[in-house]
Amino acid sequence: MHAPADAHVHFALHPDHPPAVIAITSGPTSDAARSHLHDAGFRSTGPTTMVLARIDREEPHYTAQAAQLLQQYGFTTEIAPALQEEIDTEWTWGNYPMPWCTRDEIREVSAEAQRIHDDIAEGRLIIHLHADDGHNTVAVGSYSTGVRRHVHLHGENHMRQENDTAFATEAQAVAEFHRLYSVAVRPGPAPHTDLEQTVRQLLAGTPPATFIEHAPVPSVEPPVAEPGEHEALLQDLFDQERQWERYRPFDETTIASHESLTVRAEFDHEARHRTDVAWTIAEYDGPVGDRLWHATLTDGTPVDLIHTVLHHLDAPPLATAGEADDVLREAGWHPASHPARTTWTAADAITFEHTPHATADRWMLYGGNNLDRAAWTIRLSAGVPHTLLAQLASTAAELFPSPTRPIPKPQPQPAAIPRLPPPVPTRRP
Known part of the structure; x- marks a missing residue:
């Protein structure tokens, strides 16, 4: 029983x-x-x-x-x-490096990464050395329980995997690791990522009263375009801005071509999910020249930001607007430096990211502080004008002002000088 x-x-x-x-x-x-x-x-x-x-x-x-x-x-x-x-909600990783995987296959890869993480955290997998190969964090380690194996690992968080080759001895695994990564090799495991630190802190435990006596802190929601707003913006572009011409080669796609023949915007009417690309915008070096830069904007992108990009392409400012970093710093956004990029965040609701060594996604602006679960994303390639970046940053700062932005103190006004009453004329006798 x-x-x-x-x-x-x-x-x-x-x-x-x-x-x-x-x-x-x-x-x-x-x-x-x-x-x-x-x-x-x-x-x-x-x-x-x-x-x-x-x-x-x-x-x-x-x-x-x-x-x-x-x-x-x-x-x-x-x-x-x-x-x-x-x-x-069946979400997907916004920047998953294996787009050919189905959702179930992605979960299989992530589950394997979770197993490796747990084995390291609980002492079943001992990491001897780590290195940075220029693209990924790599490591060599040995399993201390079960069938003793010695393996090389690559990647971080949900992308960490074992290499196909397993070594018979620890010495062989370590020697091959030194041969592959030479002077980049460092002792012990790599520093924990931000996500690993958060997970370990959560699993360390918090007093139960935290969950019972205190109501959950409401999260700050990023602004998101409402259904139909993108369609309305596209229609206004053709109705009010006569320098744009409409082409519709397919039922699901409309192309807006500028009269200069150097700017083109493509709109996908079938975009529905937050990760679906709704707009693809590009600028060219002359009517038949090479592409200078391009941008993609997903379905939930606020229309104010899309309007900023299109307006800049139609009438770029003659004078420089400064740098995007300067605009965000003045707006009170929170800066953070990472090994390969810099981010600026407004109250966890909008993030502006710069990856100086990237080509396709050198600049990104997205809703939320986590790119993998962003509400919407704007990706801009290398070559994008700094004036456009500054205008985008300015629009984003107006769209979601940081609550930590310092309020200028009123300047003390000089004390008013009292006016004396006019002299009373005296009568002569």
Whole structure:
């Protein structure tokens, strides 16, 4: 006879670090429910709380699987509405380097990266050396449990994988690693990424009162274009700006060509998802010249930003508008330096990113502070005019002003000089 599954499990997004998930258990057989949750990847952070935090950001997907498993065993489960919305939303990585993979195949790659992360975090995989090969973080390590294997790793977070070659001894693996990466080799594991640090902090545990006594802090939502706004902007372009001509080679595509024959904008009427490219804009060196630069804008991009790009192409300013960094600094956006890029963020709602060594996506402006789950994205290639970047930054700052922007103090006004009453004339006797 099995004990009755008399326990209740409530699932909700972590209030500070979504899409991580919190499970709160209650009832006489909650220990049994917690055992099943542990097998599903949840880790205990208190007597009644468990957390699921992953480096592949797939917590809602695996939470849904855990809830179904608990229901099969007879436990009562409850999923908060915000978490249910995340479960129902089939998102994709915005900059996934293997676009040919299906969603299930992407999850397989990410699950393997999660396994490697867990093996390192729990001491089953010992990292001896690491290096930067110019594109990825690479490492060499040995499994200390089970079949002893010595492997090379490449990539970070949800993209970390084992190389195909396994070595018979640690010495062979280390020697080959030194041969491949030479002076770039460094001892021990690479520093934790920001995502790894967040995951480990969440799994370290937070007092349960944090989740019960305090309401979740509302996240700052980036501005997003409403349905139909892009179509209206395109129609206004042809109705009010006579220098643009319309071509529609396909039912789903409209092309706007400028009278100078050096600028072209293509609009996809079928774009629906936040990662779908709605606009492709390019400028050329003369009517039959080479392309100077190009940009892509996804479906949720606010129309004010699209209008800024089109207006700049139609009538570029004669005088320089300064640098985008200067505009954002004056607007009070938060700067952050990374190994290969610089970002400016306004209250976690809009991010402006510069990757100086990139060609296709040298500049990016996107809604939110996480490119992988951005609400919308503008990508601009190398060669984009600095005046356009500055105008984009200015429009973004107006669209979402930073709450930390210092308010200038009023200048003290000089004290007013009191006017004396006019002299009273004296009468002569």
